[in-house]
Amino acid sequence: MKITNVERTIVDVPFTPRQQKITARTVYNWSILELCKVTTNTGIIGWGETVVHYTFARVTDQAIARVMGKSPADLLLDDSLGAGLQMALYDVVGKALDVPCYKLMGNKVRDWAPISWWSNEGSPEEWAGEAGDAVEKGYTSIKLKQRPWRDIVAQMEAVTAVVPSYFKLDLDANGSMQNAAAAMPIMRKLEQFDNVAMFETPIPQHDIMGNRQLRQAISRPIAMHFGSPPFTTVIREEVCDGFVIGGGATQVIRDATLSAAANMPFWLQLVGDGLTTTWAAHLGAVLSHASWPAITCLNLYSHHLLKQPIDVIGGFHRVPEGPGLGIETDEEAIVRYTVPEEALQPYRDQGEVYNTPRPRIIRTVVYPDGSVVHMPDISKAMSLTPYVPGIRLETWPEEDTKEWKDLWSRIQDEPVRERRTA
Numbered sequence: 001m002k003i004t005n006v007e008r009t010i011v012d013v014p015f016t017p018r019q020q021k022i023t024a025r026t027v028y029n030w031s032i033l034e035l036c037k038v039t040t041n042t043g044i045i046g047w048g049e050t051v052v053h054y055t056f057a058r059v060t061d062q063a064i065a066r067v068m069g070k071s072p073a074d075l076l077l078d079d080s081l082g083a084g085l086q087m088a089l090y091d092v093v094g095k096a097l098d099v100p101c102y103k104l105m106g107n108k109v110r111d112w113a114p115i116s117w118w119s120n121e122g123s124p125e126e127w128a129g130e131a132g133d134a135v136e137k138g139y140t141s142i143k144l145k146q147r148p149w150r151d152i153v154a155q156m157e158a159v160t161a162v163v164p165s166y167f168k169l170d171l172d173a174n175g176s177m178q179n180a181a182a183a184m185p186i187m188r189k190l191e192q193f194d195n196v197a198m199f200e201t202p203i204p205q206h207d208i209m210g211n212r213q214l215r216q217a218i219s220r221p222i223a224m225h226f227g228s229p230p231f232t233t234v235i236r237e238e239v240c241d242g243f244v245i246g247g248g249a250t251q252v253i254r255d256a257t258l259s260a261a262a263n264m265p266f267w268l269q270l271v272g273d274g275l276t277t278t279w280a281a282h283l284g285a286v287l288s289h290a291s292w293p294a295i296t297c298l299n300l301y302s303h304h305l306l307k308q309p310i311d312v313i314g315g316f317h318r319v320p321e322g323p324g325l326g327i328e329t330d331e332e333a334i335v336r337y338t339v340p341e342e343a344l345q346p347y348r349d350q351g352e353v354y355n356t357p358r359p360r361i362i363r364t365v366v367y368p369d370g371s372v373v374h375m376p377d378i379s380k381a382m383s384l385t386p387y388v389p390g391i392r393l394e395t396w397p398e399e400d401t402k403e404w405k406d407l408w409s410r411i412q413d414e415p416v417r418e419r420r421t422a
Helices: 017-023 062-066 085-099 122-138 154-159 180-190 208-217 230-235 247-263 274-286 331-337 402-410
Strands: 003-012 032-040 045-051 114-120 141-145 168-171 196-200 222-225 240-243 264-267 317-318 347-349 352-354 359-367 371-375 391-399 416-419
Touching: 003 085, 003 331, 017 122, 032 085, 032 114, 045 085, 045 274, 062 085, 085 141, 085 274, 114 122, 114 274, 122 154, 141 154, 154 168, 154 180, 208 222, 208 230, 208 264, 222 416, 240 247, 247 264, 264 274, 264 416, 274 317, 359 402
Parallel strands: 114 141, 141 168, 168 196, 196 222, 222 240, 240 264
Antiparallel strands: 003 032, 032 045, 114 317, 347 352, 359 371, 359 391, 371 416
């Protein structure tokens, strides 16, 4: 069996209505997916998927040239081919052997894979809405992006008011709580909420002493992205309870094997729509310590691009038993959401190069005393004080007014600080 053709299709799958509002501030371009269709001389076809602006590696022209005329079985372990192409090759080989992909990866340890809902930073009302939807859709956990421009205690009060006692909240600060001294009192407030299950990267991961202090003092598990600090340092210094693991199949299996040897759980973080979520389930089926719910961000998308949408029951979805990925793509939906390659041509904004239009939004951090900070890019606010009761974020999308244009112009070089008058 030889590869005779590789087709790439760019699709823009709309996010759900609330997530369109939330992601406009941050990961608006994760809706752009590249689907990879591999055809062989035997007529077998495999499918894969890449989130263009997030996945660890996009499929390149050079990668396609390397696989043409080759046996798919010889290429499965090559992560450098890119997410979508590697996934499609596993799909092809599984179909050729009439076995599900997980049988190409290891020995099965679970029939159902745990999965979590996901949301980026949002207001207390937005998070409560997302958590309520998650419960309704059969999820039992949600991963939330904790940020210093939001009142995290107010957010937790809003969310816990709408979810059952068994529903778990995993909080990811991406290091924005700065250091152990600043993080400790906040985390102690948060662990008073019974639903709060875990903290991911509360402070920078390279802060070995600080993370060790937090782990010793906080009653909830602390998770870190695998590899930083090095695995041997993590084990020796006991700086976390488990990991976040992602990347290509070979890297994931290698990192998962080390985690299992140390008896440390992890969650798979493989972001994408229906194909990627199915791919994560196959990996999770054979990785013994992938017991924390996977993060695929499936809930962002209004369509799974599959004939049969993924069904979550009690926080798990079933690992397919059919050949390859064991699912059928919805090619009518793929055609409906296809966008031209030209839509991804680079453009420049604020000195940076982007592949999709970046929403022009003024972000304003509002403090309880009436002082405000205006900025065009909310990532500049990651160094704000980790927690201020009553702090909030206001957004002002682009509009054709003198007031908006004047403020937008003023904040290009640096954030603008002001005090509001009554």
